[in-house]
Amino acid sequence: MNDVLRPAGLLAVVALAFAMGVSRAAAQDPRPTGSSFRAGVDVISVDVQVIDSDGQPVAGLAPDAFEVTVDGRRRRVLSADFVDTRSSAVPAPAADSPVAVSSSVTTAGEAGTTSGSESLAPRRVYVLAVDRSRLDEFTARPILAAVSDFLAQLRSQDEVGVFTYPTGPTLDPTTDRDAVVRVLQTIQAVRELPPPGEFAMSPSNVVEISRRPESALAMNVILTFCATASDQQCPDRVRAQATSEVLFYEGVASAGSATLRALMAALGDVADRKTVVIISGGVVTADIVGARPEGAALFRELGRVAAQSNVTVYALFVDQSWQRQMAAELGRPPVAPDPVRERELTGRVLDQLTDAAGGTVLRISSGDGRPAFDRVLRETSAYYLLGVESTDDDRDGRLRELRVRVRDRRVSVRGRSWLGGPRSATPAPVAASAPRPEEAPPVLPPATPEIRRLAEAFDRDDRAAIVQAFAPSEASRLLRAFREHESPWPASPRRTAAFALDLAMVGVRIDSVYVKEEALRVLGEYLVRVRGESSDDAFECTWLWTASAGTAGLFAPELGTLVAERAAERCPTDASLRLARAVARDQQLMLFQRQGTSSSAATDALSDLEQQVLEAYEAAAELPAARFEARIRAAQLLFRAGRYEDGLTSLDAAGAQPDDHVLRYYASLVRGQLLYALGRFDESAAACRAALDAWPGAQSARVALVSALIGRGRLDEATTIAGNVLSAPPTPDPWWVYFLGDYRAYDDIRSRLGQVAR
Secondary structure (H helix, E strand, C coil): CCCCCCCHHHHHHHHHHHHHHHHHHHHCCCCCCCCCCCCCCCEEEEEEEEECCCCCECCCCCHHHEEEEECCEEECEEEEEEEECCCCCCCCCCCCCCCCCCCEEEECCEEEECECCCCCCCCEEEEEEEEHHHCEHHHHHHHHHCHHHHHHCCCCCCEEEEEEECCCCEEEEECCHHHHHHHHHHCCCECCCCCCCCCCCCHHHHHHHHHCCCCHHHHHHHHHHCCCCCCCCHHHHHHHHHHHHHHHHHHHHHHHHHHHHHHHHHHHHCCCEEEEEEEECCCCCCCCCCCCCCCHHHHHHHHHHHHHCCEEEEEEEECCHHHHHHCCCCCCCCCCCCHHHHHHHHHHHHHHHHHHECCCEEEECCCCCHHHHHHHHHHCCEEEEEEEECCHHHHHCCEEEEEEEECCCCCEEECECEEECCCCCCCCCCCCCCCCCCCCCCCCCCCCHHHHHHHHHHHCCCHHHHHHHCCHHHHHHHHHHHHHCCCCCCCCHHHHHHHHHHHHHHHCCCCCHHHHHHHHHHHHHHHHHCCCCCCCCHHHHHHHHHHHHHHHCCCCHHHHHHHHHHHHHHCCCCHHHHHHHHHHHHHHHHHHHHHCCCCHHHHHHHHHHHHHHHHHHHHHHCCHHHHHHHHHHHHHHHHHCCCHHHHHHHHHCCCCCCCCHHHHHHHHHHHHHHHHHCCCHHHHHHHHHHHHHHCCCCHHHHHHHHHHHHHHCCHHHHHHHHHHHHHCCCCCCHHHHHHHHHHHHHHHHHHHHHHHHC
């Protein structure tokens, strides 16, 4: 999907790309004046940078200095034009450069002059892509401020744009340097972290646990976390938290790659030389086959899209692994972190992307990153435009693997790893004055007919039709088709996000590991993509409420906690979401309680967890809209913990009963449970009758009433009511979904999201 929740900037980039593709291609020749390819020879244009160890461009290379292979087969280099875009502000190559700088090059038997004039050299377009979700404000602010020096060294005709992802402010490429600085000043870095958990896991811990949770490697990590816990449930809690963190990291990777892919595709029509400079804290992906989090394949494909669009990509990797080591934000250090491996896990996808797109990764460990910006400017200040022999096979539009080398080992070559030949049945000669793109810019294919039919069902609010279409054998394919194709509503990102959530919620309920994984990828991606510019964004909070209600209905605490914690963080004043977080934690507690305790240490751990959940309910009760239900749920937890008097105290503090018959039913039934446990059978029976007044015929209330009557010794009345329970037709009972939180109102919440999305 290539739309984002704040699409204006991206759409502006797309529109600008098409405009420049028409006007600039006609108005400006990106190749140096005076050089030409031999008439009648069909060639492909390939641009590469040749640099020394300091990043200085190396001039003076003739065609025979280059070795080019396409799909592993050697191709002749017919010409090599050195295009120098350096102005006086950019230092000239050092005198001791390994290859002497020459004022001319040889092109297929002819001489061509090196182009160094600012007025004649081609215009350059730089796009600063800021990954605000992977940077913290303290680290990002000086780096973004240092861009001013980078801008000052560009030539007057060079343009710079800003692209904040997965959401945030954008600016179309412009020569207005002040405008660029102003937009950068508005970017708020909000480093996304996994939801807070019991254990301080490092990315390597997550990877090792996820591959094979019962393996010796995973158990070694798990047992280290559980060394002081001494309860049998600790390993399960470690695995559950690792699963939650996997889903988080995969969502970040999916959202980031999708929005960057849209940017790369949009730049495909820009005729000028294009460089995207990514500023990011990296994305965590597994370095072990079969382990998670996944995401490397997404960035490899992103590199192919960048290569197709003729975009060079550099990445300034802001290494924040030292923060993990200090672990101030996590409370205590993770288990046995290896600093080198932690950096590799976080930065490896950036390496894969830049390798494919002709750039490199420059690591910023401290400071404002000025040396990294200077390096980008040096390396991109000049390049070679090679005329490479073409064949008829190149004209099928298929991507081919491209490798360019220089025989001199003292220099490095930066070039894209993929080549897309122009689609044409008949080869045609290329003239120097007519720039030739390698291929038309790639775009995501339009939504498939199946996805469009599902979208129509979504618009009709016909969820049954979506569920019916998601047969187990088709669901995984449908979810992939949704992710890999254009949205049915390209100009309506909110509608797309609501539709994505619908598909994900249907998918996670299908009993298939493969379908669930695809559904969770969609859910994780949009957890990141729905993020608004500020907290308490109305659409984002409604979307998160719907997601929280849907995941609560799964009773899968590792997933529910991920969504609910994110929701409460993003929408801190939303009463429903604060309560949803407490319910998700309570579901974790219930799993623990069901497993039982076999030692005093386990009992202590259970008591600690109970206290944490009670505190979450207390936090929800601070908001008036959630107070009544939060007090009920705290009372029911205290009932499970055997703290009956405390439970009654919680109920008494709930306040006046609301109009919601379900909540009134819950309050009376929980009161009946507590009173029965205290042996106050008459009061318990009265509470159960009040529950039946709120929800007539409810089976749970009638069974509780029978128990209270038996406790009081009123056996005849109890027998009569029990007979009625057995003979009466089943009546929907809200208690059956009590432990699923807001899932009881999921359909209404979902409908509300649909209204907000439109």
